[in-house]
Each structure stands twice: as structure tokens, then as C-alpha cells.
Amino acid sequence: MKALILNEQRTLSLVDRPRPEPTAPTDVVVRVAQTGICGTDRSVLVGKFPAEPGVVMGHEAVGVVDAVGPAVTEHKPGDRVIINPTLYCGSCPTCLEGHWDFCRNKAGTEVGLDLDGAFAEYIRLPERFIHRMPDGMDFDRASVVEPLACALNNLEAGRLQAGETAVVVGGGPVGVVCALLAHHYGARVLLIEPDPYRQELCRQVFAHTEDGRVTVHAPDETGLARRGDLVVDTVGNLLEPSMEYAADRGRVVIMGYHSKATATVRPLEILQRGLHLIGAGDYNSRLFPTAIELARWLPLEKLVTHRFPLEEHDAAFAALAPEPGAPYSALKVVLVPEPAGAPE
Numbered sequence: 127m128k129a130l131i132l133n134e135q136r137t138l139s140l141v142d143r144p145r146p147e148p149t150a151p152t153d154v155v156v157r158v159a160q161t162g163i164c165g166t167d168r169s170v171l172v173g174k175f176p177a178e179p180g181v182v183m184g185h186e187a188v189g190v191v192d193a194v195g196p197a198v199t200e201h202k203p204g205d206r207v208i209i210n211p212t213l214y215c216g217s218c219p220t221c222l223e224g225h226w227d228f229c230r231n232k233a234g235t236e237v238g239l240d241l242d243g244a245f246a247e248y249i250r251l252p253e254r255f256i257h258r259m260p261d262g263m264d265f266d267r268a269s270v271v272e273p274l275a276c277a278l279n280n281l282e283a284g285r286l287q288a289g290e291t292a293v294v295v296g297g298g299p300v301g302v303v304c305a306l307l308a309h310h311y312g313a314r315v316l317l318i319e320p321d322p323y324r325q326e327l328c329r330q331v332f333a334h335t336e337d338g339r340v341t342v343h344a345p346d347e348t349g350l351a352r353r354g355d356l357v358v359d360t361v362g363n364l365l366e367p368s369m370e371y372a373a374d375r376g377r378v379v380i381m382g383y384h385s386k387a388t389a390t391v392r393p394l395e396i397l398q399r400g401l402h403l404i405g406a407g408d409y410n411s412r413l414f415p416t417a418i419e420l421a422r423w424l425p426l427e428k429l430v431t432h433r434f435p436l437e438e439h440d441a442a443f444a445a446l447a448p449e450p451g452a453p454y455s456a457l458k459v460v461l462v463p464e465p466a467g468a469p470e
């Protein structure tokens with residue numbers, strides 16, 4: 127099969143790999159319909175996030191079950207499925223406490239980072255990480271369920287309530303998913319994005335809401351300070367401005383993964399203003415079925431602006447990060463292994 131692997135030089139190569147078979151009795155092999163490119167994938171290529179050379183990258187995948195091991199009961203060939211790439215062992219001390227997202231045996235099990243992922247024609251995973259797609263949902267919407275699960279975990283950690291104001295920092299795909307979900311929760315949403323092209327893309331996504339509860343702002347606009355009951359930094363290096371956007375007694379969730387970011391905070395300000403700084407990570411897999419259910423009500427497919435075959439991976443990544451000064455035209459970019467005969 128065709129697969130995109132990570133090289134020692136942190137570039138991608140399209141190679142031929144043996145097509146995976148179910149090896150364990152509970153294995154499921156999925157023919158990939160499409161896989162979203164995540165900010166983490168880009169971070170790996172620019173050296174901001176670790177990954178194992180030789181791995182097949184990609185983790186935001188949807189597809190059709192191709193083959194199953196003898197012990198698989200929940201899935202059969204032909205089922206349309208969504209992949210939950212946040213694996214856990216189920217038996218380490220933190221897993222036994224139910225905190226699967228902090229599993230101690232992550233090494234070697236990070237899909238698309240150190241375990242073969244979904245920028246390929248096929249992927250193999252244990253049955254419990256494969257979820258059936260709701261009838262009538264299309265692959266575009268389903269491929270944004272994994273980022274939605276991350277957004278769900280972070281908004282839950284931030285205890286967002288109906289009627290509150292949420293400030294979402296960053297108008298990239300994750301910011302837009304957070305804003306869609308916060309709106310669905312009944313919050314007023316201020317989405318903050320410096321790039322004028324991205325601002326316009328964000329406004330197009332929220333044109334359907336029409337109730338005025340989601341507005342898009344530049345970071346230097348006046349009137350943003352002390353507004354957010356909840357502030358979500360989806361970029362990961364904007365803690366200082368995020369604290370500025372937070373109302374007194376507000377909660378600030380650090381969501382974006384940014385291994386090089388540091389911040390200067392005044393501890394006295396945190397205690398005098400009663401701020402809560404929260405880190406929640408990606409998500410506990412128990413949230414994944416909830417994210418699938420929520421996806422039935424959220425127009426996530428609007429995020430998918432570009433699709434490329436695996437062969438055009440350079441163009442796909444370039445669409446995500448234009449040269450400085452060039453317009454952003456993309457929110458979510460997906461890679462499609464078989465553009466002609468894509469599974470239905």
C-alpha cells in the first residue's frame with residue numbers, strides 16, 4: 127500500500143509498505159477514506175514535536191472496515207468508522223483509575239507519531255479504538271470528530287456553562303471547533319485571530335449561527351480585556367494575553383501544544399484576581415462517543431477546505447502554512463489515499 131512516512135530529516139516520503147493484516151484477535155484493519163492534517167503533524171515536520179523516524183504519520187482518520195480478527199464482535203467489513211487515535215493500555219496504575227489519557231504506557235502507542243498512522247491506504251488498530259459512524263454522517267464531518275473530542279475535553283475542564291462568555295484564542299481549525307462547541311453549549315463566543323484571511327474564513331463558518339453569539343476579533347481590538355468567563359488558548363503560547371482576556375475569577379485553559387513556549391506570569395495577579403489556570407491535555411477516550419454524538423449537531427464539514435492525494439503532501443502542508451504575508455486559504459486540509467476510488 128501507499129504510505130507517507132517520516133524521514134530522519136523530518137520530511138515526508140511516499141513509500142510502498144506491506145498492507146496490514148489483523149495480527150491480534152481483536153485487530154481491525156480500516157481502509158482509510160481520508161485523514162485530516164493536524165497542527166501536531168506540522169509541528170513534527172518543523173521540529174517542535176517529537177516523533178519516531180520511519181513511522182507512518184496521520185491520526186485524524188475515517189474509513190471503511192476492511193478486515194477483522196476472529197475475536198472482533200462490534201465491527202464487520204464494510205462498516206464506516208471513525209478512528210480514535212488516543213490509545214491507552216488499560217492496565218497501568220493511571221488507566222486502572224480511569225485516567226486513560228494519562229496512560230503510562232504511551233511510548234510506542236502514539237498513532238502517527240511512534241505507531242503507524244493513517245496517511246496511508248490502510249491502518250490497523252485494536253477494536254476498542256474503532257467507532258461506527260452515525261448513519262447519514264459524511265466523511266468530512268466525521269474526520270473532524272477527533273479535534274472535537276479535544277475541544278470537548280478542554281471545554282469540560284474549563285467548566286463552560288450556558289450564558290457565559292468564552293474567549294477562544296486562535297482561529298485555526300482547533301479554535302473554530304472550540305467556538306462551534308462553545309456556541310452549542312449556549313455560550314457567547316469571542317474568537318480571536320490576527321490574520322485577516324483567517325478571520326474571514328472564521329466568519330464564513332459561523333454565518334449559519336446568525337444569532338450574533340459568535341463574533342470574530344483581532345487581538346488588538348479594544349474591549350476584549352477581562353471578558354472571558356472561560357478563555358481557551360488554542361495556540362499554546364499565548365498565556366499572557368489569555369490572562370488579560372479572562373474576567374476576574376475566570377478560567378484559562380492552555381490547550382495548544384507548543385513545546386517551546388514559555389510565559390511570564392505574576393503569581394500575585396493569579397491569586398488577587400482569582401484566576402484558574404487549567405491544563406487538560408487531549409481527551410479521555412470515554413469522551414469519544416460523546417464527541418461522535420455532538421458531531422451530529424455541528425456543521426464540522428465546513429472546516430474542510432482542501433483535499434489532496436497522498437502524492438501531493440508537500441502542497442497539502444503548504445496550504446496549511448502559507449509563506450509570511452501570503453493569504454491563509456485553508457482551515458482543515460485532508461489527505462485522501464485513493465482520490466478516484468474513495469470508499470463510499
Ligand SMILES: [Zn+2]
Nearest residue numbers: 164165166186
Ligand atoms: Zn490531531
Ligand SMILES: [Zn+2]
Nearest residue numbers: 215218221229
Ligand atoms: Zn495505561
